[in-house]
Amino acid sequence: MTRYLQIWLASARYSIVRTMMFRFDFFLWALVELCWMGVNLLMISVIYEHTQSIAGWSKYEMLLLVGTSLLVQRFLMGFFWSSLFELGRNIRSGYFDFFLAQPGNILFMASTRKLDPDGLLNSFVAMGVVAYAAHRLGLHPSALDLALYALMIFCGLVIHYSMLVISISVAFWITSAQGIEGIYFTLAEFSRLPREAFKGLASLAFVWLLPVVVVSNAPAHTLLHGFQPRWAFALLAAALLWLGAAVTVFHLGLRRYTSASS
Amino acid sequence: MFSALSKYQHAFLIGLQSNLVYRWNFAVRGFFSMFHLAVVFILWGAAYAGVPAIGGFSFGQTLTYFLVMLVLQFFVGAFNEDYQISEEIRNGLINQFLLKPINYFLYRFSIFLAARLVTGTLILLPLLVTLPLLRDYLTLPAELWRIPLGLTAMVLSALIQFSIAYCFGMLTFWFLEIQGFVILSMAIESILGGQMFPLDLLPGWLYRLAQFLPFYYQTYFPAAIFTGRISSLAVVGQGLVIQLGWVLVLLALNQLLWTRGLRRHTAVGG
Numbered sequence: 001m002t003r004y005l006q007i008w009l010a011s012a013r014y015s016i017v018r019t020m021m022f023r024f025d026f027f028l029w030a031l032v033e034l035c036w037m038g039v040n041l042l043m044i045s046v047i048y049e050h051t052q053s054i055a056g057w058s059k060y061e062m063l064l065l066v067g068t069s070l071l072v073q074r075f076l077m078g079f080f081w082s083s084l085f086e087l088g089r090n091i092r093s094g095y096f097d098f099f100l101a102q103p104g105n106i107l108f109m110a111s112t113r114k115l116d117p118d119g120l121l122n123s124f125v126a127m128g129v130v131a132y133a134a135h136r137l138g139l140h141p142s143a144l145d146l147a148l149y150a151l152m153i154f155c156g157l158v159i160h161y162s163m164l165v166i167s168i169s170v171a172f173w174i175t176s177a178q179g180i181e182g183i184y185f186t187l188a189e190f191s192r193l194p195r196e197a198f199k200g201l202a203s204l205a206f207v208w209l210l211p212v213v214v215v216s217n218a219p220a221h222t223l224l225h226g227f228q229p230r231w232a233f234a235l236l237a238a239a240l241l242w243l244g245a246a247v248t249v250f251h252l253g254l255r256r257y258t259s260a261s262s
Numbered sequence: 263m264f265s266a267l268s269k270y271q272h273a274f275l276i277g278l279q280s281n282l283v284y285r286w287n288f289a290v291r292g293f294f295s296m297f298h299l300a301v302v303f304i305l306w307g308a309a310y311a312g313v314p315a316i317g318g319f320s321f322g323q324t325l326t327y328f329l330v331m332l333v334l335q336f337f338v339g340a341f342n343e344d345y346q347i348s349e350e351i352r353n354g355l356i357n358q359f360l361l362k363p364i365n366y367f368l369y370r371f372s373i374f375l376a377a378r379l380v381t382g383t384l385i386l387l388p389l390l391v392t393l394p395l396l397r398d399y400l401t402l403p404a405e406l407w408r409i410p411l412g413l414t415a416m417v418l419s420a421l422i423q424f425s426i427a428y429c430f431g432m433l434t435f436w437f438l439e440i441q442g443f444v445i446l447s448m449a450i451e452s453i454l455g456g457q458m459f460p461l462d463l464l465p466g467w468l469y470r471l472a473q474f475l476p477f478y479y480q481t482y483f484p485a486a487i488f489t490g491r492i493s494s495l496a497v498v499g500q501g502l503v504i505q506l507g508w509v510l511v512l513l514a515l516n517q518l519l520w521t522r523g524l525r526r527h528t529a530v531g532g
Contacts, residue, residue, distance in 0.1 A: 028442040035449035043458040047309050050316040050463060055308040174286075186294045189301045197308040202300065 007104060008112050015115035030118040033077065037070050037125060040192060055197035060136040061224060062194070067129035068223075069191040069216035072156040074126050078119030080161055083111050084168050085181060091171040094259045107165070107250050134223060141223050148227055152219035155239040159215050162239075162246035163187060169246075172253030191216040211238035269364060270372040277376030285384065292385045295332055296392055302328045317463045322401040323489065327460050329389075329396065330485045335457075336378075336385035338420040339481065340427035343374055347431025348440050351527070360524075367428065367516060374424050403490035411498050415484035418505045422479050425512035432516070435523030456482030462491055476512065479505040 019026045044066055048059040057065065087110045090096040099110045134141070141149070167183045190206045195217040198207050207213045211234075218231040281288075303325065310321040319327075347370060350356050359366045430447065433440045452458050454477035461472055461482050472478045483501055486492045492501070 025439070025442065028446070032442055032446045032449065035446055039449050039453050039458060042453060046459050046463050047305075047316075049465075051309045051313050053312075054305070055311070182291065183294060186297045189298065190304075193301065193304055194308070197304050202304060 004104065004108060007109075011112050012115045016117060019117050026118055029116070030121055033074070033118060033122040034125060037122065037129070040066055040070065041129065055194045057194045057196070058137075060133045061220075064130055064133035064137065064223060065194060065216055065220040066192050067126055067133055068153070068220045069188075071123060071126035071130060072153055072160055072191070072215060073188060074119050074123035075153070075157045076119075076160045076164065078116050078123060079157075080111055080164065081119065082114040082116050084164050086114070087111075088168045088171045088181060091168075091257065096257065097259050100257075106254065107247065111161075111165070130223075137224070139223060145222060145226060148232065149219050149222050152222060152232065152235055155235045156215040156219065158239040159211055159235075159242045160184075160188070162242035163210075163212075165246040166249050169249045169253040172256045187212050211235070211242065214238060270368050273369050273372040274376045277373035278380065280373075281377045281380040285380065288381050288384045289387070292336065292381075292388050295336075295385065296388050299328065299332060299392070317460065319460070319491070320401065322399040323491075324460065325396070325399045326401050327485060327489045327491060329400070330488050331457060331481055333382075333385060333389065334416065334419070334481045334485055337382035338378060338416055338423055338484075340374065340423040341377070341381065343370065343377075343424060343427040344430040344440065344444050346370075347428060348434040351431070351434040351523075352438075356527075366520070370428065371424055374420075374427075378420065402488070405490075407495065408487050408490070411502070412484050412487040415479075415487055415498075415502060415505060418502070418509055419480055419484050421509045422476055422505070422512060423481075425509070425516055426476065426480075428516050429512065429519060432519035432523050435519070435526050451477050451480060454478065455480045456485065460486075460491055462486075473501070474504065476508045479508055 041063070044059070044062055047054065048062070052058075054062055087096070090099070090110075096110075099106055102109045164181065164184045167181055170183075187210060190210075190212040193213065195207060195213050198213060214231070214235055215238075218235045221228060221231050306321065306324055306328075310316060310324075314320070316324065356366060359369065426447070430440055430444050433443060437443070454461070454472050454475055456478075461469055461478065464472065479501070483492075483505060487498055492498055
């Protein structure tokens with residue numbers, strides 16, 4: 001465990017040094033992520049100019065939900081995105097051999113090679129959005145509520161990470177599948193919607209089968225209405241289940257890896 | 263004249279073949295676009311609950327708008343032309359065009375047209391499957407003048423989309439990596455191009471400002487003509503003039519970046 005922490009810290013140090021070397025890139029990408037968050041917030045603001053509520057959620061409740069969804073996504077972008085995006089490319093090109101030769105868990109090594117400080121910087125902006133929405137709603141969450149919120153965000157990060165690993169692992173079977181990570185972004189769109197808006201088949205697919213809606217709705221509910229065991233357990237179970245599925249799919253794919261190069 | 267055209271006809275046919283190789287990629291992309299439509303349906307369906315009209319339009323009209331936007335993006339949108347051009351510059355593949363009597367812009371545009379023919383046709387397949395579910399919601403205006411004027415705006419939109427992608431590709435002469443610029447521009451386009459919400463829902467002053475920017479003419483303008491979000495013929499005429507102006511400005515910018523960029527080009531590889 002300590003050894004893995006040391007490896008992760010070494011990768012983080014390397015990423016930060018690299019960012020300091022390419023400062024323009026850092027500012028550009030920070031701006032890119034900030035603009036995309038702005039796009040989502042502006043959309044909410046424009047819709048609420050014309051309606052009072054979306055599935056029973058007021059403007060600031062919705063802002064809290066979208067902020068929570070963005071927070072999970074910023075963590076994913078900051079901690080894992082670059083490494084996993086390269087994983088797909090490496091499987092196609094054969095550079096993945098390099099990870100097979102490393103003395104450690106392959107999925108860990110491939111997932112933590114690069115850190116994106118720009119994504120992590122923007123997670124503070126997402127936290128600011130949540131804090132602003134909570135302030136406008138007059139919420140005063142207790143320390144326990146905040147700790148539970150943080151724990152749920154962590155579970156959400158595990159689910160998003162697992163979904164991305166499964167999407168990228170498709171490359172083991174279909175090597176020509178470029179841009180397959182787009183699947184993840186399409187599914188992530190659902191996490192910005194309130195649970196109550198899903199009915200019938202959509203509820204079954206996106207709330208129960210794919211837990212994209214629970215990931216953002218469960219922590220947001222905790223801040224808005226206090227701790228609800230039903231939501232918390234659903235999220236924890238989904239996180240464990242999806243992480244298990246991601247590890248299984250990744251290792252099944254690994255057996256098919258034939259190294260495209262050399 | 264005809265021999266010049268036949269050169270680009272060959273480029274078009276090669277583009278058609280190479281895009282057909284990636285037909286499954288486009289088909290998967292088309293399939294997942296239906297999920298985007300599901301998000302639109304759920305979000306706007308919830309927003310319309312208890313509200314008969316938003317911005318003067320019914321839920322059916324808004325849903326039709328998003329559907330037309332989606333189809334237009336597959337028919338006129340630049341997908342990864344900027345990356346392809348950037349790669350050709352970086353790898354030195356453009357060197358061959360510098361030695362041959364081929365206009366690089368026209369060569370790339372021929373391939374762009376072929377790619378849009380393939381993606382446009384492929385999006386119609388998932389659309390046909392979902393049509394029975396959406397049929398009750400689709401509401402299109404009856405005026406016939408919308409078809410020729412909408413198609414004209416669509417052709418000009420394709421030119422704007424391609425020219426913007428070409429400009430980003432040209433940036434490779436100055437910058438090693440253009441991905442950051444492209445994704446930043448995508449964020450601006452998604453708002454000012456009307457992909458997130460119909461632009462007429464913006465506050466009045468911002469909507470008027472958007473009408474003078476090129477993003478408005480990328481997909482929103484033809485979509486608004488087809489779906490009746492622009493009601494008057496005079497406003498359409500005025501829009502077409504501004505759109506044509508942007509086409510000319512962007513074509514000139516393309517040429518300027520190409521000639522200036524070539525001065526910096528060191529022709530490595532190829």
